[in-house]
Amino acid sequence: MSKKESTFINMVVSLLIITLISGFLLGYVNDLTIKPKARARLQKKVDALKIVLPKFDNNPVENVKKIKLDKFKDSIEIYTAYLSNSKVGVAITSSSEKGFNGLVKLMVGFKLNGNIQKIQILDQKETPGLGAKMKGDKFLKQFNGKNPSTYKLKVKKDGGDIDALTGATISSRAVAESVQLAYDEFVKTKKSTKTTEN
Amino acid sequence: MANTINQKQNFLKGIIKENPTFVMLLGMCPTLGVTTSAFNGLGMGVATLFVLLMSNIVVSLVKNQIPDKVRIPAFIIIIASFVTVVEMVLEAFIPFLYEQLGIFIPLIVVNCIILGRAEAFASKNDVLSSVIDALGMGIGFVIALTILGATREILGNGSIFDFRIVPENANTFIIFILPPGAFIALAFLTVLFNKVTSKIVG
Numbered sequence: 531m532s533k534k535e536s537t538f539i540n541m542v543v544s545l546l547i548i549t550l551i552s553g554f555l556l557g558y559v560n561d562l563t564i565k566p567k568a569r570a571r572l573q574k575k576v577d578a579l580k581i582v583l584p585k586f587d588n589n590p591v592e593n594v595k596k597i598k599l600d601k602f603k604d605s606i607e608i609y610t611a612y613l614s615n616s617k618v619g620v621a622i623t624s625s626s627e628k629g630f631n632g633l634v635k636l637m638v639g640f641k642l643n644g645n646i647q648k649i650q651i652l653d654q655k656e657t658p659g660l661g662a663k664m665k666g667d668k669f670l671k672q673f674n675g676k677n678p679s680t681y682k683l684k685v686k687k688d689g690g691d692i693d694a695l696t697g698a699t700i701s702s703r704a705v706a707e708s709v710q711l712a713y714d715e716f717v718k719t720k721k722s723t724k725t726t727e728n
Numbered sequence: 729m730a731n732t733i734n735q736k737q738n739f740l741k742g743i744i745k746e747n748p749t750f751v752m753l754l755g756m757c758p759t760l761g762v763t764t765s766a767f768n769g770l771g772m773g774v775a776t777l778f779v780l781l782m783s784n785i786v787v788s789l790v791k792n793q794i795p796d797k798v799r800i801p802a803f804i805i806i807i808a809s810f811v812t813v814v815e816m817v818l819e820a821f822i823p824f825l826y827e828q829l830g831i832f833i834p835l836i837v838v839n840c841i842i843l844g845r846a847e848a849f850a851s852k853n854d855v856l857s858s859v860i861d862a863l864g865m866g867i868g869f870v871i872a873l874t875i876l877g878a879t880r881e882i883l884g885n886g887s888i889f890d891f892r893i894v895p896e897n898a899n900t901f902i903i904f905i906l907p908p909g910a911f912i913a914l915a916f917l918t919v920l921f922n923k924v925t926s927k928i929v930g
Contacts, residue, residue: 533791536796536798552806559812563817660905
């Protein structure tokens, strides 16, 4: 087999064929992976919900409420959990873009009285070994059982109640900010559901 | 021409004599960027190994069909297709790794190891030699990234493959996790690697 000459026609045809094949291949793989991708993303949310909420038996993902805020790119998602048809808790996803490397996304589980049940970090790009330790239980467990109406969601350096991660005050601030945002939403929805119920 | 290649040497050269990271200093962007932990280094290495293998196979198969003047764009399209396939498959089936490697997966496209092997080896040799070349180079890259990642993880975070070797609160050299530490660790490891291999190979 001899090498093809670099004539204009040869070049156009060979590039065309290569791009065509690669286009079909990519389309095919995309089709193949689109469902597993969606499932993986959903699974992540379901896992997080199970962690942050008290025991529940409905499927909170089904009746999620999305709220778009002007300040944030991501919309806030509100999941309500029921156990034998009575409301047991609310999980709210929230985010902050003030992390050391940008977006920090987390999910906060609230009990009905506003106490934080648990927090789970969904997405972060913080420095491994420093800010990334926000995922660890050691940092997150200080929020458990606290009620943000009395518990100041700010790091101690800013006059709040949160023990910041060593060497990662910025990351800790981002967590504090997004938890505060989630709590604000929690209060808002609580008010609005009360007025509709009355 | 192809028959005269000693396949054992062909395989070993990628690991030792022409190690892409420690000897040829190719593909520095993913090398320095993702090796914050041993696992990340390993994951990046394996993803690159796969792309390298596939691109070497395809390039050596179609080498005669591609006119010389458009070979580089043709290679890039082939490589980019495989990278995108890897990205989609990782996101769908290994979301954990996908999150960790994040932005660095698309960057495999511009990893000069892959284009370098396509241009310097696969476009001149038969499929078998190209496969062995890709395996050697790829494994060399995996080993290098894993060593670098492990070094940085041990020094910077006091753990290896997430297994703690020092207590949670111990002071570790955090700089090794941060970007400057990548350069420092790479420099020392390169010296060490070449010292050791020059003694063995002579």
